[in-house]
Amino acid sequence: MTEMWSTPGGWTLLTSVGILIVTVGILLSLAFLLLLDRKIWASVQMRKGPNVVGPFGLLQSFADFFKFVLKEIVVPAGADKVVFILAPLITFVLAFIVWAAIPFAPGWVISDLNVGILYIFAISSLGVYGIIMGGWASNSKYPFLGSLRSAAQMVSYEVSIGLIIINVILLAGTMNLSAIVTAQEGWFWNWFGFGGGLDSWPLLIVMFPMSIMFFVSALAETNRPPFDLPEAESELVAGYQVEYSSTPYLLFMIGEYANIVFMCAMISLLFFGGWNPGFPIDFAAEWPPFLVNFLLFLVFAAKIVFWFFMISIVKAFVPRYRYDQLMRLGWKIFLPTSLVAVVIVAAWRVFVVGG
């Protein structure tokens, strides 16, 4: 049975099934996370939120889905038709292929790349094209202004995200995501957000602020409030999405939310132990491997939901940044701080840990 999976045909079948499971799984969980987002937002504002479709409004996202799909696609006159349709497709596809390198549990990964982090960083740096192409192809003022803002914002915060990721790479000594999570095994003080182990506890002072900075940069990178300037409705109507309707708009929307969930997964993987529950799991050594993996996957999913909750809460009670403040935060505060952190962590690795 195991030999069958290593043949080209078996490998292709296994990978295709894996891709299918991950894609459908993410799409389904997005439907409920979107509802969760709206419910949290409603609770903070003392409203009920969507509660009509299905019990507690559980089917609201599906109703919205059909509403979007059944409406007419309006392509504005003077728009660059090919680029106009291509832009949401690019956003959607990029938001999903990035999950290929994410390990969900020990061994549960579509492609265990040696340069996993770089792959993820490369694909998420491409995300800006969907927005900038959509804004330009609409042939309209507000979408164009929104997309220019967004491009500058995403390029700026990518710099600080990259430098923060370097800290984790230095601590783990590898770019393979599974290996990074394995390096955080055992008690929760081994998580990189807490310094990565008792023998390097002073790094807590550097790494914990880094994890918070990663969270804030993730908000800016995914254009979430308080950094939702590309679609600031009071200034730009809806930014790059103004001219989009029905399915293309839906694709933008799903891509955006998939990116948010992906960033939650990244925070959990890089700083908070991924699938590690925070205590040694030696007692489960005799348990069936599939059950253990499934429980660890649930731990990982719980962490993702926790960070998604944090992002929703931020949306509910933090006012929007002004554009110059956003740029100041990115270039004058985050960039120098993360640069200093890289120097400190690298020095710690060389002079304290050695080699």
Place this chain on the structure above:
Amino acid sequence: MLQGIAFYLMSAVAVLSGLLVVTARNPVHSVLWLILAFFSSAGLFVLLGAEFLAMLLVVVYVGAVAVLFLFVVMMLDVDFVRLREGFAAYLPLAAIVAGVLLAEMVMISIVVAQGGAAADAVAPALATADTTNVEAIGRVLYTDYVYVFQAAGIVLLIAMIGAIVLTLRRKESVRRQDPGAQTNRDRRTSVEIKGVTTGVGVTGEELR
């Protein structure tokens, strides 16, 4: 066989999109084709086993440099008709440059194929099962070529400082925000409580 198909597919896409970069009527489309060309080249790097270079190509060129290209091209008011005018006039010069480049590349390819040029060079550190691509590049870059590497870094730093010095102009007339001063403001310096008599209101004297 699968590798062969992937190679021909990606190189065909790279060459085609390269051709479309120069022939596309709209400069924004040119940049988009250029991005596709970069992306296919990254794919070719992966086929060579140089996944680190491939990812860097995507991060640096596609993710940052091409975005700036796109920015500039979108913002500029390009007159397409005037842009086309000089096409025939520059054709002979362009043909000569392209011919020289082609001849050079063919010569290099022949020499490399015969193994002549690689004879004295440092043997390339191939990624094996236990050393990854990143590790192999890191070991060479920070040992054999460390001085060249540092020099390249300093050149880039100087270029960056130069660009900042050339473009940074402080206008005295522009009022800037000082976040430190804003957060350090307290109630005593910014708010003053005045007793206002009911029915009398505030006189001009009190407002001052």
